[in-house]
Amino acid sequence: MTSDKQQYGLGMIVCVALAMAGCAPAVRPAVDVPSLPPKFEARATAGPVAAALPGAAWWSDFADPQLTSLVEQALTRSTTIRLAQARIREARALRSQSRAATLPSGSVSASGTRQDGANLWGGALAQDRTDSAQLTFSPSWEIDLFGRLDAQRDRADSDAAAASFDFAASRLSLAADTASALF
Secondary structure: OHHHHHHHHHHHHHHHHHHHHHHOOOOOOOOOOOOOOHHHHHHHOOOOOHHHOOOOOHHHHHOOHHHHHHHHHHHHHOHHHHHHHHHHHHHHHHHHHHHHOOOOEEEEEEEEEEEEEEEEEOOEEEEEEEEEEEEEEEEEOOOOOOOHHHHHHHHHHHHHHHHHHHHHHHHHHHHHHHHHHHO
8 A cells, every 4th residue: 555655645746847848938039139230240249348448547658747746636526436446346245145046045934932820729729830842944046947036136137247348448538538627
């Protein structure tokens, strides 16, 4: 009889596993990438533009102490720069959070009670004490069957990169505006 129950349980496990495997996509869905007009094809194959971008402290190339001082003051005191830095920290925290969502998690809780009481048994007073304790551990792990967690992680990575580019653009714009105002 035990053998029948074991076979039934094993059969159920196999059926559930096959059903769950049927729910998982074999391949990630293809993303439709729009085609570029012919005049943009050359730009799509162009090399990196990092060499064309100005350096981090490009204003020091002018060797003007007044310009250097003004730009550094503007960068230090700018609320726009501070906001961009805060957005970078926020995006990095959200990226860490999205990566942590793919890991197992769990919670532990503990409780205890003590109850003192008196009972009257057959004319005699009896003292009794009841102690109870409970420890609970609840693990959980979300299996990424449909790629939702991967997509969230990719989006968080893109948001962090965008925040870094926004910070660099804010610095460049503020330094350029300061230099333009001086000259």
